[in-house]
Amino acid sequence: MNTTQIKCFLALSETLNFTKAAARLYLSQPALSRQISTLEQELNTLLLIRDSKNVRLTPAGTLLASELGGLYASLEDLIARTKTVGMGYSGSLTIGVLESQWMGGTYTRLCRDFIKRYPSIDFRLQQGSFGQLRQQLIDGRIDAAITLEVDIQDMSGVVWRVFEQDNAVFAASTSLPVCRKEVVKAEDLAGETLLLISQEDSRAGHDKLLEQLKLLGWVPDNIRIGPNFATITLWIEAGLGIGVVNHFSALTKNPSIRLLSEIPVGDASACVVWRKNNLNPAIALFAELLEGWPDKQ
Numbered sequence: 001m002n003t004t005q006i007k008c009f010l011a012l013s014e015t016l017n018f019t020k021a022a023a024r025l026y027l028s029q030p031a032l033s034r035q036i037s038t039l040e041q042e043l044n045t046l047l048l049i050r051d052s053k054n055v056r057l058t059p060a061g062t063l064l065a066s067e068l069g070g071l072y073a074s075l076e077d078l079i080a081r082t083k084t085v086g087m088g089y090s091g092s093l094t095i096g097v098l099e100s101q102w103m104g105g106t107y108t109r110l111c112r113d114f115i116k117r118y119p120s121i122d123f124r125l126q127q128g129s130f131g132q133l134r135q136q137l138i139d140g141r142i143d144a145a146i147t148l149e150v151d152i153q154d155m156s157g158v159v160w161r162v163f164e165q166d167n168a169v170f171a172a173s174t175s176l177p178v179c180r181k182e183v184v185k186a187e188d189l190a191g192e193t194l195l196l197i198s199q200e201d202s203r204a205g206h207d208k209l210l211e212q213l214k215l216l217g218w219v220p221d222n223i224r225i226g227p228n229f230a231t232i233t234l235w236i237e238a239g240l241g242i243g244v245v246n247h248f249s250a251l252t253k254n255p256s257i258r259l260l261s262e263i264p265v266g267d268a269s270a271c272v273v274w275r276k277n278n279l280n281p282a283i284a285l286f287a288e289l290l291e292g293w294p295d296k297q
Helices: 003-015 018-025 029-043 059-086 106-117 130-139 203-216 229-237 282-288
Strands: 048-050 055-057 092-098 122-128 144-148 158-164 167-173 193-197 222-226 243-245 257-260 270-275
Touching: 003 018, 003 029, 003 059, 018 029, 055 059, 092 106, 092 130, 092 282, 106 122, 106 158, 106 282, 122 130, 130 144, 130 270, 167 229, 193 203, 193 229, 193 243, 222 229, 229 243, 270 282
Parallel strands: 092 122, 092 144, 193 222
Antiparallel strands: 048 055, 144 270, 158 270, 167 243, 167 257
């Protein structure tokens, strides 16, 4: 029994008229008759009694029609929902967001636009450190991550798209003496404690900042290693030293923090990254929102 046979039988059981049933199904009457005959042969059961004037259901036909109608409706719904999920218009999408980021501006528009376009997709957000987001991508615990391009450029098996160009910037509590200067230069940082992220959480962030310090000619007297970005931002707020953040950091909204924008640090562009072998079709839909930005992998 196939779906064509089911549709033909149900149409005929409702109309009890071959002409009307054939017209409803856009079939010829002979084609409809063949489908019914084939179904009866497969079931080895007479389903309809035909004569020159009337079509009547047999008891077996009555039973099949009463039970099959609901089953077929459920089957059609299941097929439709399966196609919907397959196209990515349903299901779920889990995005990991770099910790301590301010969910405003571009971040918010990106998420809200996706939710507006695809309200049937269960859109989920969670936070994580650089290292946690990379591992969660590998493990499949998240479908994609919103993080900094600098941290995933050397990561294998992933694709990413930059959606916001940004630069890293030194940040310090206004309680530090260096912030009393109207313009802060690299040489003014001498004697200050550098708050540096650990290599375990972001080798790229750790190493590239040290490279930039060499170019600036600043050799910190003291370096304090933080286990993750959230800890670094907490230490900056507490006035324990000078650290580096991006402009999406929630720290930039703190009026007690000064961004030392006069001193160049390096790139901190935001990107969306996902595994090449991620089979979740919603990923492709999310990527569509980023069209116009350069593809990188």
